[in-house]
Amino acid sequence: MKISKRLLLLGLIAAALVMASLGAHPALAAGAAAGFDPKAVSDMTGFDPTKYENPSGEVVKIGVLAPFSGDAASVGQLYWATSAWVAADINKRGGIMVDGKKKKIALIKGDTMGKPATTKQAVEKLCLQDKVDVLWGTSGSHLTAIIQAEAAKYNKLHLNSHSLSDNLMEGKSFTPYTFQYIWPTYSVGNTLAKYYASRKERKFYILDQDYVFGHELAESFKAGLKQYVPDAQIVGEDYHPLFNKDFAPYLTKVKASGAEVIFTGDWMPDSSNLIKQSRQMGINTPIAGIFLDDINALIAVGPEGSKGMVFASQMLINYQDGIQAKWHEAWKTWPAPYNTALYEWLGSTTGSYVESLYWLLDVMQRAGATAPDKVIKAWEGDEWLGLIGEKLTMRACDHRVVRDTYVTEFVSPNKWYQDCAYLDQLVTIPAEFVTLAPPKDSERCK
Amino acid sequence: MSPELQMYLAQGIHGLAYGMLLFLVASGLTLIFGMMGILNIAHASFFMLSAYLCVTVLNATGSYWLSLFLAPLGVALLGVLVERFMLRRAQASGLGHIAELLLTLGIALVMAEAIKLTWGTEGLQVMAPRSLAGLVNIGGLEYPIYRLFIIGLSLVVLAVLSLVLYRTRLGTIVRAAVSDPDMVSVLGVNTRRVFMLVFGLGTWMAGVAGVAAAPILTVFPGLADQMGMDAFVVVVVGGFGSLFGALVAALFLGELNAYGIQFIPKLSPVLMFAFMALVLAFKPTGLFGDRE
Structure with a gap:
């Protein structure tokens, strides 16, 4: 069968279009066998x-x-x-x-x-x-x-x-x-440490909850700083009880230390109380952590109070179409307790x-x-x-x-929430910097 | 003022502010115990309920001041109803304090679940009103106005309470009813109503504390547990039933917390309990109490 040059050209264009459209989907673009569609x-x-x-x-x-x-x-x-x-x-x-x-x-x-x-x-x-x-x-x-x-x-x-x-x-x-x-905790600490390698801040105050996770996280952050930001200084380190009430004494120490960043692994309600009380005290030092995305707390301190906070996560969706749009549309009709921000x-x-x-x-x-x-x-x-x-x-x-892991700095205005700062540009921290090595004592990993 | 001195001064005021907040919570608890002999396990739940009511009033009206008036009032009304229709029956059951303890524990559990059903389980936020937001300069130290307001509010509550209890006819009746209810009853005073009033007053104070704490703390279903234990320590250290003891203990524990975090942060979480153990070892009635 004889194929004309025009037909061949058309075929090639069609194939290229198909390839390009398939390539738009990350799973197929990367040539992976499977992925979320x-x-x-x-x-x-x-x-x-x-x-x-x-x-x-x-x-x-x-x-x-x-x-x-x-x-x-x-x-x-x-x-x-x-x-x-x-x-x-x-x-x-x-x-x-x-x-x-x-x-x-x-x-x-x-x-x-x-x-x-x-x-x-x-x-x-x-x-x-x-x-x-x-x-x-x-x-x-x-x-x-x-x-x-x-x-x-x-x-x-x-x-x-x-x-x-x-x-x-x-x-x-x-x-x-x-x-x-x-x-794992190791990845959290190293993600934020690696992030600060390309930033100007060098003075960190660690303020964590006084239990295993808080201490583990602080250790991984310190180890990460040692590796990626050798000139970083830990200007203070405190561990407060879970469900702490008054953060003012800690925040006064933070202020006196000259810290440029408060590093914390605190989760709700400690994270919210820390944010709220620091802003009430006029301390606008950026807070870096992984549980800072409590929208109610961010809205409470408003765009000015929430601006500049550094948020790390293993996965951050920075698009509003696809599954995000479907979730958002469905959410509009949800009753309590799911009808909140x-x-x-x-x-x-x-x-x-x-x-x-x-x-x-x-x-x-x-x-x-x-x-x-x-x-x-x-x-x-x-x-x-x-x-x-x-x-x-x-x-x-x-x-x-x-x-890979991700870090973002909350900004205002943003496309998500009018009443508070929230995520904008994502900084990707490649897996090679944040992956916990396989356990040495494991026969399976040898 | 040097920065170092400013830091120590700030810690002192933090201790004072937190101590006064503790006093607001604990004073109602010690008042009810002192006047009625009831250890109200649900006291911190009234505190929490008031913080939630504050959120509701604030959302509906936008006025923090109105919530400061209405929320404690609502809580006090509930307190009155609890005393009238539940505690009174528990006392009449003949089971003594066990019945009161179990009843108030049950009320605390029911209130916790009712709050979750009504307001959900998410943390809710209240911000200080604009007039109390911001900082004030104290000799070069920038200090949050709202924390100073807590100190002032607590002093006002303390003054009003002291005046009512020790300078009015009503106060005389209350104190007399506590000492000898039968004799006061014979004199034509409705002692039942007096106790109902005292219980309402105690829960009102918890309510005031709930609204005062809301702009500092997250309003969530664990709020009662968060503050309840500290309030209990204040009452034990100060002496069950002693309003003055509660004030001294709250201020001391507030300062112990602030300066503990400053100088011995690793030990600060246990300082309060260590001090309580010490007080109980040498004076089981508490610093200013006379009941074991």
């Missing part, structure tokens, strides 16, 4: 986390382990909104192809109440009575350690998207059933939770099974492109994710 997200109009209902029939059961009651119940709400979103989306698509059939996703709550004993009871119920396929949770490394042990005992997959401790996947704590999606956009925390679940379900589908051994095999070493097109690699030997 924003176009595949269902029409989520009408989705309401308060009205989420599990499908009937054969399902993939996810046990959501969170504090659904008690003082930290707001954390449980975050878990529920995000897991219900992913489940509703996947179910609208017809489910995932596993065990030879399409199965939809069912969510079953396990209320940890933030306590070790209730966490253990909740896990046992989910494993023995509800017979879940996956355990998802939870906040607090001491609680996650319990879930890990129980998951291994009952041969259940466990996805940790919430606890950052460096030790969870090391030594005797490691079990092949658990995958740590969330970045905290849920208006997929933020650092909610975005990460959603991403981790999409990845899990994608891995299951590719494994074609819910059986832990098959999913483990499929996930180990898996490369996947996330919500912002970033490459995530599940390191096979210790089940921790190798990934």
Whole structure:
């Protein structure tokens, strides 16, 4: 068959167009085998986390382990909104192809109440009575350690998207059933240290909560500074009790120290109180941390008070189309307690939770099974492109994710919120600077 | 003033401000115990409820001053109802203080859940009114006006309370009813109503503290636990039932906290409890109390 030059040229142009359009999607552009596909997200109009209902029939059961009651119940709400979103989306698509059939996703709550004993009871119920396929949770490394042990005992997959401790996947704590999606403390400290290598600030005051995470984070930040910012000075270091009331005495020391940055790992309500009280005292020293995106606190101090804060995260969505637009549109109709600014956009925390679940379900589908051994095999070493097109690699030997991380400085005005400063330009910290090395004592990692 | 001196002065005022806030919370607790012999476990919950009511009034009217008036009033009304329809029955049950303790514990739990149902579990924020925002210069030290306002507000509450209790006929009746309710009753005074008033007054003070604390702290469902323990320590150290003891203990513990953070930060979280243990070891009734 003779092909004319014109036809050949047309064919080449058409092929180039197809390639270019495919290239616009990060997953395919990078040539990766798998990734989050924003176009595949269902029409989520009408989705309401308060009205989420599990499908009937054969399902993939996810046990959501969170504090659904008690003082930290707001954390449980975050878990529920995000897991219900992913489940509703996947179910609208017809489910995932596993065990030879399409199965939809069912969510079953396990209320940890933030306590070790209730966490253990909740896990046992989910494993023995509800017979879940996956355990998802939870906040607090001491609680996650319990879930890990129980998951291994009952041969259940466990996805940790919430606890950052460096030790969870090391030594005797490691079990092949658990995958740590969330970045470890080491990465947090090194991300911010590396960020300041290209900035002018050199005087840091560490103000952290007085428990394991606070101290671990401070150590990783100090080690990172030593490596990337050797001329940096730690001009002060204090550890305050959890749920501290009065930050004024600490802030007076910060002011006297001449610090240019307050480094903190504080989470709510300590982070909010720190922000609020510092601004009330006229101390506008930039605060750097990973839990500073509490919108209510940012709005309380306004654009001036929240401007210049440095926020680090493993994943930050800086676009308003795609899944972000669908989430935002759905949110507009949500009733209490999900009708607040905290849920208006997929933020650092909610975005990460959603991403981790999409990845899990994608891995299951590719494994074609819910059986832990098959999913483990499929996930180990898996490369996947996330919500912002970033490459995530599940390191096979210790089940921790190798990934770039992100830092942003809150600015005002911004495209997100009128009443406070919020994220703008993202600074990417390459994975090579922030990845925790595989544990040396692990036979699997040798 | 040298920067170093400014720092120490600032810590002193921080201690004073926090101490006075502690006094506001603790004074109602010690008043109720002193006058009625009731250890109100739900006291900090009234404090928390007032902070939430402050958020609601502020959102509805935009006026912090109106919330400072209405929120404590609402809490006091609830306190009156609790005394009238619950505590009185618990006291009549014949189970003694155990019934009161269990009842107020139950009220605290119910209030915590009711608050979550009404306001949700997210942290809510209140900012100081414009007239109290900003800083004032004290000998070269820039100090937040709102913290000075807390000191002033606490002093006003203390003055009003002292006047009412020690300089009015009503106060005389209250104190007499505490000493000998039967005798006062014989004299034609409705002692039940007096106790109801005292309980309402105590919860009103918790309410004032809740509104005063709201612009400094995040209003969230754990607020009662956050402040409750410190208030309890103040009452124990000052002596159960002693208003003056509560004032002295609150001021001392406030300063201990501020200067502890300045000089021995690693030990500062336990200083308050260590001091309480010390006081209890040598004077189990507290510094100014006469009841064990």
